[in-house]
Amino acid sequence: MRSVLALILAGGHGKRLGVLTEKIAKPAVPFGGKYRLIDFTLSNCVNSGIYQVGVLTQYRPHLLNNHINIGRPWDLDRKKGGVTILPPYLGGVSGWYKGTANAVYQNIEYIESHNPDFVIILSGDHVYAMDYNDIIDFHISKGADGTIACMEVPIEEASRFGIMVANLEHRIIDFEEKPAKPRSNLASLGIYVFNWKFLKEYLIKDEMDQSSTHDFGHDLIPKMIQDDRQVYAYKFSGYWRDVGTIKSYWESNLELTRPIPPLNLYDRHWRFYTQTEEMPPAYCAPSSKIINSIISEGCEIHGTVENSVIFQGVYIGENTVIRNSVIMTGTCIEKDCLISDTIVAERVVVRERVIIGQGEPAFSRLDKEVYSDHISVIGMYSKIPSDVVIGKNCVIGIGVTERDFESVTLESGDYILHKE
Amino acid sequence: MRVLGLILAGGQSESLGSLVAKRASAALPVFGKYRAIDFTLSNMVNAGIKKVGVLTQYNPRSLMDHLGSGKEWDLDRKNGGLFLLQPYVSQEGYYWYKGTADAIFQNMTLLRRGEEDYVLIGSGDHIYKIDFSRVFEFHFSSGADITLLIKELDETYNLSQYGIVELSGNRIVEIEEKPQKPKTNIGFLGIYFMNKYLLMELLYNYAAKGETDLLNIVISQLDRLKVCGYLFNGYWRNVKKGIAEYFRINMDGLKKDVREELFYRYGKIYTKLKDLPPPKIGGTAFVRNSIVSDGCIVNGSVENSVLFRGVYVKAGAIVENSVVMQDTVIEEGAVVKNAVLDKEVLIRQEARLVGKDSIAVLEKRAVL
DSSP states (O other), X not given: OOOEEEEEEOOOOOGGGGGGGSSSOGGGSEETTTEEHHHHHHHHHHHTTOOEEEEEOOSSOHHHHHHHTTOGGGTOXXXXXXXXXXXXXXXXXXXXXXXXXXXXXXXXXXXXXXXXSEEEEEETTEEEOOOHHHHHXXXXXXXXXXXXXXXXOOGGGGGGSEEEEEOTTOBEEEEEESOSSOSOSEEEEEEEEEEHHHHHHHHHHHHHOTTOOOOIIIIIHHHHHHTTOOEEEEEOOSOEEEOOSHHHHHHHHHHTTSSSOSSOXXXXXXXXXXXXXXXXXXXXXXXXXXXXXXXXXXXXXXXXXXXXXXOTTOEEOTTOEEESOEEOTTOEEOTTOEEESEEEOTTOEEOTTOEESOXXXXXXSSOTTTXXXXXXXXXXXXXXXXXXXXXXXXXXXXXXXXGGOOSSEEOTTOEEOOOO | OOEEEEEEOOOOOGGGGGGGTSSOGGGOEETTTEETHHHHHHHHHHTTOOEEEEEOOSSOHHHHHHHTTSGGGTOOOSSSEEEEEOOEEETTEEEOOOSHHHHHXXXXXXXXXXXXXXXXXXXXXXXXXXXXXXXXXXXXHTTOSEEEEEEEOOTTSOGGGSEEEEEETTEEEEEEESOSSOSSSEEEEEEEEEEHHXXXXXXXIIITTTOOOHHHHHHHTTTTSOEEEEEOOSOEEETTSOHHHHHHHHHHTTSHHHHHHHHHSSSOOOOOOOOOOOOEEOXXXXXXXXXXXXXXXXXXXXXXXXXXXXXXXXXXXXXXXXXXXXXXXXXXXXXXXXXXEOTTOEEOTTOEEEOOSSOEEEOTTOBO
């Protein structure tokens, strides 16, 4: 039996998700009505029969630690193996993780203690369903040192990814991380399989290299290819999303409400597991009208919901309309509101007759790089007083109180942050 | 104070027909994702009880599967936890439980071992939410030897199906089992609280001599012991009392006050997890006044109904005033009204099932 150890990189900040990742790590961002991003990778591991999983954390790990805990929802609470959370620590060659490769380097002792034949390196912030046995089988059949999962992406988006060029045998002959001028449209998915002995050799070499940024995509993989080692590209054709921006996050959520969604959450043979609160099933009141939406446990819907994803324990009051929006856990939206094209984070209270997402689109005055031109975002624990009108592409920060609102209208592109 | 919980879950119930052909009444599905026993078990756990014995006998397979190691109720413990107590064969012979007292008597070991001082005895087929700590307080402040839970039953209960109680102050002076002519409208809810050693004494005295029913033992002690009634005012129903009652209970789940009381007061109701995705309501759907559980896909019309987990209502299908259990599929153009559909039923395209004077019932895996 081949032994495989999975390492999930879950230390990322996810800056481009703005207020959604201000207080939590990107892998802990809620997704799809009841999940968090890391659930998809963890579920793929156990569905693929991999029960030795290390999760490397760094940025704001509390919620993530709490969520993963001893790994019970994923059957990762095991006597042998199971899930181990690997935060940075002090002692010997250690400290903050300098890059993805350095993060793995700092955990060589943990990996050696499992003595795996192969390690599979994964990301904690991608949404996809993948049987890792396929890439491992491919890796073995090629006699490879390393294998990188890849997918064809539109050429205009290629510079967001690690881009590779492969020959007819799928061997990678060129690799460049986020190239300004991409030479192909074959993008790395951030899923790597390595023979452990081979990887260890490169991790140690890279650590000694003063000029390295200690990153898989920037340093390690280009170096392996430069050394003419056997590194192959495994083409994946299924659903895979990096929900790294406000817009892609919003779109990927709403995609789930389509008649035939690209990611099938309802496949009983490939389930996604998560840690959830125990809640009664959703209740749709006589006054409710729901179409094309996902409604989770604990919800009470009295108003109208269209093309939206509603997380657990959300209350939607009478005569309120929710359209093209993502409403996260425990949020309460009172009656007579109109909310469209908006992401409302966890445990927000929206009082009566509030309107969000109306008017002409405008660039964000807070951060043009992060907030796209029409989606408004409401940070967690905020309270929006009654009769407020909020335009498109607005941002309400985390924990904003009713007193933080100076006027009842917020023009498109404007923002309110909580004043201490 | 340490309390041992005992749940009587062995009863057979003919009046529920095919719904209990394959399961004990304590394992009956209610409100979209729960089993009847979840309520009593969660009430006990929420009251801080850490050791619970469940006495099973009639068709326990689905009940055992549901309870498992008790981990959903935090009862997978090194000390205490969940004990499933089945009848067994021993060198002396076969031991079917002949009644409630006999069942507990045969499991005397559980009473003898452990450091509990008190016993709370409930039933696996009751639907209610209670703060048991109030019952404990009442027991001590009233100086009772035995406390029974009682409730004023309104006209929606058939009084001659219940034990009817006569009170003097809060002391119970008479209990009449299923009387033809009930003297009061105060019913006994089948829930007992007493000192563990008193229970052991009573069982050694009476169960050993052939009295098989616990209530009969209590009745015989009304003169000797102080038996008090704790008047419970909340929602309380017994799923075992027939199809109409089972249907009524599920429909009560659509009432705001019932949901608030059962699910949001005095802790949560826990149940076995199924790890299903949240329900998806499609573009052609119409859903009103209904409970929709995880794993459901609704593209048709659903009104005044309870959909359990994984139910699939296809486009153009109509479901009204119905209880639809787990993984049932209702195909295009089918009509289901005033019905209870058991698990994994298939209602084919254009098929019609309409209950007229009584509720129509389809058994598990039926195809229409």
